Amino acid sequence: MDTASTAPATATARNRAGTISVRTTDEGLPMELQIDPRELRYGAARLAEEIVALNRRAALEAAALRRDTLAAQGVPGDVLDRIGLPTRADVARSQQQQDETQPPVSWLRPV
Template sequence: MVSTESGGSGIGPVVGEAGAEPVEESAAPESPVVEQAQQPVLVEWTAANRTGSISVRTTEQGLPLGISVDKAELRRDPGALAAEVLRLCKQAANRAALARRAEFEAAGVDSAALHRMGLPTPAEVAQSELVEEDEYETEPESWLRSV
């Protein structure tokens, strides 16, 4: 861990922190260890059901970061609701993998290498989304509505 003279963590000031001021970079670093590695940017993906009543925000791997559920959806069977959330997480991960494939294709990676990486094609993602939506789409349990 790189430490600074002020006893901080070497990460730099936090916006809004009392007494924190931007650090000016000098032309010559004090030592080669002083350079800080860039923090990777967390890429988030979202997916929602057809009605938009359930949506999830996930990492590129499909791990949920946030879930939004309308109150009406909370009346559903908990197992069915959980299955829908997991389906949406998988859908977001597939879309992220598709975007990663597009990046690699633009960089000139051949299709055989992309296949070995397990990155799906646009047709595969579209087909899996159609199948999953038909499988998990639920009809209303009752046509009655609350008044």
């Protein structure tokens, strides 16, 4: 069995401040979590929400990577669509929606 083609695709998502990162498989299974201790001051509920949101974002990115890999191996696009794997455009659209709903890290104007 070829382990390269059966290993899950993974991706990492980070919050804007870079203080939380989650590496997740294309099926949404978290593989690695890093939290800067400063994030603990905001409370468990907020931290959990952020981790779940980052996990979803990383899973979407990993699924798009899986789609790219399968497409490179010759799987037709309509089959990938039926499987439900997102395109790069889906990932970009999701990221843009998230960016529009999140406040900036700093309210200071960039120099």
